[in-house]
Structure formats: C-alpha cells, structure tokens
Amino acid sequence: MELLSAHDLAHYFGTVPALIDVNFAIEPGEVIGVVGQRGAGKSTLFRLLSGALAPSSGEIYVDGKRVTHKTVAHAQRLGIIAVHQQLQLVDDLDILHNVFLGRELCGPDWFPILPQEDRMMQVVRTLATTFELPLDLIEQRVAVLSSEQRQIVALARALSRPARLVLLDDALAVLSFPRQQILLEQIKALAAQNVAVILSSDDLKQIFAVTDRVLVLYQGRQVALRRTSESTPREIVELIVGSNRQERITPVIWAFENYYAAQQQAEELRSAQLKLRQNLEEQDSLNRQLIVRLNNQVEALDRLNLALQQVSRRLITEREAERKALARELHDQIIQDLLSYNYQLEEAEDAIDDEGLRHKLAEIRDGIRQVVGSLRLMCSDLRPPTIDHHGLSAAIRSLVNQWSEQTGIAVELDIDPALGRLPEAIELSVFRIIQEGLSNVRKHSAATRVCLTLQRTSTASLTVDMLDNGQGMPGPIDLADLTEQKHFGLVGISERVSLLGGTLHVESPPGGGLALQIEIPSPYPSISD
Numbered sequence: 001m002e003l004l005s006a007h008d009l010a011h012y013f014g015t016v017p018a019l020i021d022v023n024f025a026i027e028p029g030e031v032i033g034v035v036g037q038r039g040a041g042k043s044t045l046f047r048l049l050s051g052a053l054a055p056s057s058g059e060i061y062v063d064g065k066r067v068t069h070k071t072v073a074h075a076q077r078l079g080i081i082a083v084h085q086q087l088q089l090v091d092d093l094d095i096l097h098n099v100f101l102g103r104e105l106c107g108p109d110w111f112p113i114l115p116q117e118d119r120m121m122q123v124v125r126t127l128a129t130t131f132e133l134p135l136d137l138i139e140q141r142v143a144v145l146s147s148e149q150r151q152i153v154a155l156a157r158a159l160s161r162p163a164r165l166v167l168l169d170d171a172l173a174v175l176s177f178p179r180q181q182i183l184l185e186q187i188k189a190l191a192a193q194n195v196a197v198i199l200s201s202d203d204l205k206q207i208f209a210v211t212d213r214v215l216v217l218y219q220g221r222q223v224a225l226r227r228t229s230e231s232t233p234r235e236i237v238e239l240i241v242g243s244n245r246q247e248r249i250t251p252v253i254w255a256f257e258n259y260y261a262a263q264q265q266a267e268e269l270r271s272a273q274l275k276l277r278q279n280l281e282e283q284d285s286l287n288r289q290l291i292v293r294l295n296n297q298v299e300a301l302d303r304l305n306l307a308l309q310q311v312s313r314r315l316i317t318e319r320e321a322e323r324k325a326l327a328r329e330l331h332d333q334i335i336q337d338l339l340s341y342n343y344q345l346e347e348a349e350d351a352i353d354d355e356g357l358r359h360k361l362a363e364i365r366d367g368i369r370q371v372v373g374s375l376r377l378m379c380s381d382l383r384p385p386t387i388d389h390h391g392l393s394a395a396i397r398s399l400v401n402q403w404s405e406q407t408g409i410a411v412e413l414d415i416d417p418a419l420g421r422l423p424e425a426i427e428l429s430v431f432r433i434i435q436e437g438l439s440n441v442r443k444h445s446a447a448t449r450v451c452l453t454l455q456r457t458s459t460a461s462l463t464v465d466m467l468d469n470g471q472g473m474p475g476p477i478d479l480a481d482l483t484e485q486k487h488f489g490l491v492g493i494s495e496r497v498s499l500l501g502g503t504l505h506v507e508s509p510p511g512g513g514l515a516l517q518i519e520i521p522s523p524y525p526s527i528s529d
Helices: 042-050 072-077 095-099 117-130 147-159 177-192 204-210 233-241 246-281 285-351 355-382 385-389 392-407 424-445 479-484 488-499
Strands: 004-013 016-026 031-035 057-062 065-067 080-083 165-169 196-200 213-218 221-227 410-415 449-456 462-468 503-507 515-520
Touching: 004 042, 016 042, 016 213, 031 042, 031 177, 031 204, 042 072, 042 080, 042 165, 042 196, 072 080, 080 147, 095 117, 095 147, 117 147, 147 165, 147 177, 165 177, 177 196, 177 204, 196 204, 204 233, 213 233, 221 233, 285 355, 385 392, 385 424, 392 410, 392 424, 392 449, 424 449, 424 462, 424 488, 424 515, 488 503, 488 515
Parallel strands: 016 221, 031 196, 031 213, 080 165, 165 196, 410 449
Antiparallel strands: 004 016, 004 057, 057 065, 213 221, 449 462, 462 515, 503 515
C-alpha cells in the first residue's frame, strides 16, 4: 500500500515556477533518491512534503487520504520527519535539548510534566556513539559545534523520533566519508524496519548504493522516475543535465567517478593528520613548536610553488605571444619584402642582355628563395599557422610529416578522431610537448621509428604516448640529474605537463627505446546546448 503519493504537485514563488507537475508514490520501506542540478527544485519538493511550504497546486495523499500540511508539526504527527539543508537548531541550547526540543520524554502519567533527563541522555549517547561524536560534546552549546557536528545533531533529532517517512535533503554533503557510510547504513536499517526514506545527493554512488528508485528533476520539472536496478549512472546524468551530448556528459561522469575516490583519499589524509595530532600531544612542547614551524614552511613552500606556477604560465603565455608576433612580422614584412626584391630582380634579369650578369642575378634570386624557405620554416616553428586555422590534430600531422622528411625517421601516428578542438593555451602546450619530444628523439635516441598516439579517454582526459625504438636511457629517470647534465628536453616537457595539472611517466621498456606517457585531466571546455 502506498504510504505517500504526490499528484501534479507544484509550487510558485510569485510568478516564478519552482516545481511543476511532480507525480510519484512511495511505499513503506522504500528508498527514493532525488537528483538534479542546482535550482532543479529538490529542496522545494522536500519542503512541500514536510509541511514547510504549502503547494500552489496539486495534492498530497498519506495512506490514501488527501492531506493538507498546515505546519511542519502536522506532518510530523503523520510520521513525516525531515532534515533540511537549512538546519533548524537552537544555538543557545546544548545537543541533548536540541534533539528533544518540543517532545521531551516526561515522567509517568501521574506526574507528566517533569522531563526524564536520564532517558533522553541514554538515547542521545547511543546516537552520538553511532555517528562517532565525542560524548563530552553532548552538553556543549550547538553554537560552538562545527558544520558536520551540527548536521549530526539534526540527524539525531530526526532519527530519535518515531517516523514512517524520513526526508533527507542533501544530508550527506557536509559529513566526512566514514560518517557518510554510517548514514547510508542507517538508511538501510530504516528501510528494513519498514520506514520509507527520500534523500537527495549530488553523489550518484551514494544514490545507487541505497535507493530502490531515482526521481530526476530538471528545471523544476519531473523528467523521470527510474528503478535504480534498471538504470546506469550515465542515463541518470543525461537526464540531470538535459542532454545526451558527449561533451556535456563526459566531464560530469568523470567528476562522479573521481569524487568517491577523492573522498576516500581525503579521509585517509584526515586520519593521518589525526594520528599525527595524537602523537604530538604525547610529545613535549619543543617538538610541537618544531612541527608548527615545519607546517608553516610547507605552507610557505606551497604558496611559493603556486606563485612560481603562475609566473611560469605567464612566461609561457608571453613567450608564445612574442613568437606569434615575431612569426607574423617575419611573414608579413621580411618574407614579403624578399619576395618583392626577388620579383624586381627577375624583371631586371629579363631586361639584361649580358649572359654572365643574367646568370649572376639568377644565383642571387635562387639564394633569396632559399632564405625565404628557411624563414618560412622558422615561422612555422615559432607559431605553426595550422594550429590556428585547423586545430591541434592537423598541426601534429603537419609537424610529424615535416620532421620525418627532415630526419628520415618513420613515424606511426594515431590521433583519436574525437579529439576535437581544445582551448588555445592547451593546444599550444600539447603541440610544444610533442615538438620537444620529437626533438629529443632526433638528438639523443638514434631511433629509426617512433609511435605517437593522442587519445581522448572515457573520463574526458587527454593522453599522449610517444615510444621510440632507440637506445633508451639507462637506470631510473631522474629529472634532477637530467638538469645537471643539461638534458633540458624532458625537464621542459615535465614543466609543461605539470602546469597543465597532468602527469608524466617516463621509462625505458625491456625491448629498448624510451616511452613517454602523458595524461592531462579533462581539458575539454563545457559546451552549452
């Protein structure tokens, strides 16, 4: 039997629609996830179901009977308990009295006005232990708690009440990773006790972990209600963003896939910091001062590193701008002037009868043509015109063909057809990385063949793989040693990859040669429909 159902539920703020035509039902023990972008109407839906807002139109039924929530208390009497994004806590009260505010546990019928503090404390201690909240905080004022601790108080207040339907509006977001797992287990326990749960979350892994169905909102409208077991994260993301275009879906999928791993890594760092803090408390004050100084130095080094990266980016940008200006000046002025002089010499040659002088002029014109050819190659090296007009893929093909003709080294080139156009700065950086890599092969490898691959991965990253069959490099690759040896090619590549936020892996395969593996995370711009 349906516990609660919504029929054509809508709400307007003035003339602005916040939620339109929402229709769904939930049964006892069922868990429904609500997903959507910011402003999709998720919080409005939770406030309508909890009695915090009155619908502009539509109907809500509980146990098959139409209800009109006049207040939050009216919804609570029906067993509907909510935890909203805006926590409704009293800062001047402690945790215990916030949890039981307005519904204190009182004495027996013959003396019902005196609250039973011991019973209430026992309940709060159990919930605090469940969420790993220090018990000495129970008597602290809520005003001094952290955002995560305040969220736990709000959850404890909801979970301590008899409920038939629990509404959790983005309740997981401010919790640490272990406490998120605790809350997910609590949701499963509620469902096992025949309590229905509706929750919203921006983490699809959490949604797929505990829900039976997923309700998708887009710009205030319900666009889908899917069974979780019959859906995939990609389908849900397409519904969330309102598009199935790869350039919009792939970065979102990449973010979802990496968010969970990032949370785990952050929690590992937090645990390590906690252990370090505990160890510091066992040491004397001198060691504490030393650690503080070391932390300050690390922070200063981090700031210095960020400043150096910004300076490096600025220098690279300015250098590329200067190269572009110089290439344009060479092409538009010097080369054009030389071609003009060559044309004038050709006219003069036609007007001269002296065969010796005509031959001399022909030699001069041939020299001018050679200079013009060299200048054009220099212009192409300074700023390849192909990259401006046709993009990175065409520029790489042109570079490889020209380099192969000059060096006699064969190149096997594989460029992903879906590579597409990238921001100008990224295209130039990737071009320079490949240009420097080919230069290293020519100078140091004694190779006869190069394999070069550019691929766009499923997580929207860009990978560049370059492998030659040359002599390779003995032992592990150490960039510091290469700098001392004035082997600046790999060092320059490493710097450019680092400025792009990417990773560089260099190794000498067992079969010989040198392999460069580069990955640049999600360089593709967001494109609106």
